[in-house]
Amino acid sequence: MDPSDQKLFTVVDFVIFGVLLAASLGIGLYHALSGGRQRTTQEFLMADRSMKCLPVSLSLIASFQSAVAIIGVPAEIYTHGTQYWFIGCAYILGLLIPAHVFIPILYRLRLSSAYQYLELRFSKPVRICGTLTFIFQMVIYMGVCVYTPAFALNAVTGFELWGTVLATGLVCTLYTTIGGLKAVIWTDVFQTLVMFAGQLAVIVVGVQKTGGVSEVWRKVWEGNRISALDLNPDPTERHTFWTLGVGGVFLMLSLYGVNQAQVQRYLSARTEKDAVRSCYMVFPSLQLALALSCVMGLVMFACYCGEDHSSKLGTASRDAMVISFVMDMLQGLPGLPGLFIACLFSAALSTISSAFNSLATVTMEDLIKPHFPAMTEARATLLSKALAMSYGLLCLAMAYLTHLMGDSVLQVALKIFGMVGGPILGLFCLGIFFPWANSTVSIRRAQHGVACFPTVRFYSLSYMWYSAFNCSTVILIGLIISFLTGPMKAEDVTPGTVYPLLGKLLCFLPERHKKKLCGVTPQVQTVRSRAAPRIVKLVFTRGTSTECILVSGVVAFAL
Numbered sequence: 001m002d003p004s005d006q007k008l009f010t011v012v013d014f015v016i017f018g019v020l021l022a023a024s025l026g027i028g029l030y031h032a033l034s035g036g037r038q039r040t041t042q043e044f045l046m047a048d049r050s051m052k053c054l055p056v057s058l059s060l061i062a063s064f065q066s067a068v069a070i071i072g073v074p075a076e077i078y079t080h081g082t083q084y085w086f087i088g089c090a091y092i093l094g095l096l097i098p099a100h101v102f103i104p105i106l107y108r109l110r111l112s113s114a115y116q117y118l119e120l121r122f123s124k125p126v127r128i129c130g131t132l133t134f135i136f137q138m139v140i141y142m143g144v145c146v147y148t149p150a151f152a153l154n155a156v157t158g159f160e161l162w163g164t165v166l167a168t169g170l171v172c173t174l175y176t177t178i179g180g181l182k183a184v185i186w187t188d189v190f191q192t193l194v195m196f197a198g199q200l201a202v203i204v205v206g207v208q209k210t211g212g213v214s215e216v217w218r219k220v221w222e223g224n225r226i227s228a229l230d231l232n233p234d235p236t237e238r239h240t241f242w243t244l245g246v247g248g249v250f251l252m253l254s255l256y257g258v259n260q261a262q263v264q265r266y267l268s269a270r271t272e273k274d275a276v277r278s279c280y281m282v283f284p285s286l287q288l289a290l291a292l293s294c295v296m297g298l299v300m301f302a303c304y305c306g307e308d309h310s311s312k313l314g315t316a317s318r319d320a321m322v323i324s325f326v327m328d329m330l331q332g333l334p335g336l337p338g339l340f341i342a343c344l345f346s347a348a349l350s351t352i353s354s355a356f357n358s359l360a361t362v363t364m365e366d367l368i369k370p371h372f373p374a375m376t377e378a379r380a381t382l383l384s385k386a387l388a389m390s391y392g393l394l395c396l397a398m399a400y401l402t403h404l405m406g407d408s409v410l411q412v413a414l415k416i417f418g419m420v421g422g423p424i425l426g427l428f429c430l431g432i433f434f435p436w437a438n439s440t441v442s443i444r445r446a447q448h449g450v451a452c453f454p455t456v457r458f459y460s461l462s463y464m465w466y467s468a469f470n471c472s473t474v475i476l477i478g479l480i481i482s483f484l485t486g487p488m489k490a491e492d493v494t495p496g497t498v499y500p501l502l503g504k505l506l507c508f509l510p511e512r513h514k515k516k517l518c519g520v521t522p523q524v525q526t527v528r529s530r531a532a533p534r535i536v537k538l539v540f541t542r543g544t545s546t547e548c549i550l551v552s553g554v555v556a557f558a559l
């Protein structure tokens, strides 16, 4: 460790970092002692379904914005230019479709676990398959999330690696276990603000030290870092408009449409309107988050002019180089290095807390509760807390596994989303958009989707296509098998589980033709849902103008 690094952190910096951890614990403690004191699973796992849209929306961004993005995106922009920024185009459909298709269906069924949908639409084994896939995905992902900031910080400042991993993991486990989803959401709100503040501080100081906005612009322009829209149709090209703007939509759908961490937030909103509104509010904040990390990459380029400093670090990692840049910038400004460390750990904490709580929820709702229908509420709540805690401890073990992997952290995370999240998205799309898809063979479909992975062609695809490729494979195979084995009959489809896409598109046709084509009558009907003994109202035929525009837009886009 360089002796100058020791001066990097002043007392103020440690205080700021300490305040972050203490405030998170404080919010956990507050929610453990207020409200219903976390004595029901409804409160612990679903926040009493009473959240307003602002906290839900900030929490939604926090779930999948971890230190991986904060470090990985600037590293990507520094090395390859601003092409990655075009993923922002995918946010439009990637949020509109969840808001108008996934949220209405899932919210009206009053589910607790998103995978309950798969049982209502298909069968129990499909639900279990969805749940296990989700658990697999999140367990690997949370290891990456907790390891990344600790590793990068260790490489640059000599912060004790495993001490940092332990501190983050344990603090997060503690507030998640005592405070439930309310604590997770409110800490997310606080942590998201710290995250933005930390990134903004680096950019402002970085621009000043480089000589102002125009100087930064001149250097990145001369250094060829401003990328034009790359329309190369080659699907093996890593980042083009097609991989980012189209492949990215599927990535966004798998995260914001059907991932339990997000679905649980939508379901915790007090009304469907709040859920939809929170999804809309994600758009500007996610664009801001993307812009901040891209600009940080550009400022870093302007400052270093493309020199490769990674060899100086010994680790040869561009991810560590980002931290090294930040520390160079913030050196001598008391409080700011601490603010950035707080920003990194806020990002990590908010992601792993969502993972712990959503993992506890699906384990409880999908794997345990169905086998013990007579379990008392008190026992179920206690068990949920034990589960949240166990996943917290498992996270530490997963951090160790991540330690053994290579590759850029951003790519690792996005590959996991695509490889594992893609097939689940496919199952949901099959159920929601294709009324003919039947239930008996869905498992084989999912397995087939997974079996497609090892093919060489798949690996040469840009990783941004993984979600789209796996999702489409599942849908295609599912449809073929459904038609071969006899498509689902309209009357067998659980009401409220299908989005009558064709019915909406062909709204000019008479009712009876629509019924033939769509499989289900897209009519206003009142049914008793199997999900909960509660009246569920389907109002899909009276599509709002937004929905009509959305549906036509998607179809035009697909053509």
Ligand SMILES: CC(C)(CO)[C@@H](O)C(=O)NCCC(=O)O
Residues within 6 Å of the ligand: 064, 065, 066, 067, 068, 069, 070, 087, 145, 255, 286, 290, 351, 410, 413, 414
């Ligand atoms: C999910 C996206 C792609 C949305 O921009 C972004 O947040 C991202 O690249 N996340 C990487 C994973 C992470 O930050 O943990």
Ligand code: NA
Residues within 6 Å of the ligand: 061, 062, 063, 064, 065, 066, 067, 346, 347, 348, 349, 350, 351, 352
């Ligand atoms: Na986060």
